[in-house]
Amino acid sequence: MLSRTNLFILGLALLAAIAGGWLQHHSRRAPVPPGVHVANVGDLRPDVALFDLDGHERRLSGYQGKRLLLNFWASWCAPCIAEMPALNAAQHKFANQGAIVLGIAMDQPDNVHAFLAQRPVNYPVLLGQLASPSTSLRFGDVDEVLPYSVLLDENGKILAVQRGPLSAKQLERWLSPATAP
Secondary structure, three states: OOHHHHHHHHHHHHHHHHHHHHHHHHOOOOOOOOOOOOOOOOOOOOEEEEEOOOOEEEEEHOOOOEEEEEEOOOOOHHHHHHHHHHHHHHHHHHEEEEEEEEEEEOOOHHHHHHHHHHOEEEEEEEOOOOOOOHHHHHHOOOOOOOOOOEEEOOOOOOEEEOOOOOOOHHHHHOOOOOOOO
């Protein structure tokens, strides 16, 4: 059995470990510049303007009236690449039901063009802003982890977010017009 002194030391060590873990996690979070709002579930989406692959500016407000799944990805992200067939299938299945999968590439434009030339997708792709504040950060990805997905309702309200890949079952639930996430 441990003495009171040993229990006290063990308790202090445990508190120090917890504090260190919290500080390490907190230090990895992307800094949010002053005056920048980070959207959360329940908020209206920021109406950002991004460029498509042909260099045309697109505003997210242009998708008003559709359930919209924003999927943040990069060409170097293995889980992102593994998720793409399920996103393609979801786009094919739900496109006629008022839902759109919208890829937002958090990558250099040349990398995105080269990647999609080899592995095309059947949903639109926009180029996210990499500079601070990044597009994914503005949508709540404070850890800037990819893939990262955001589900918007027809009015642009954020319904759900997901860090990491979406499963086919989750895509079905998110994009089906009859269900809520």
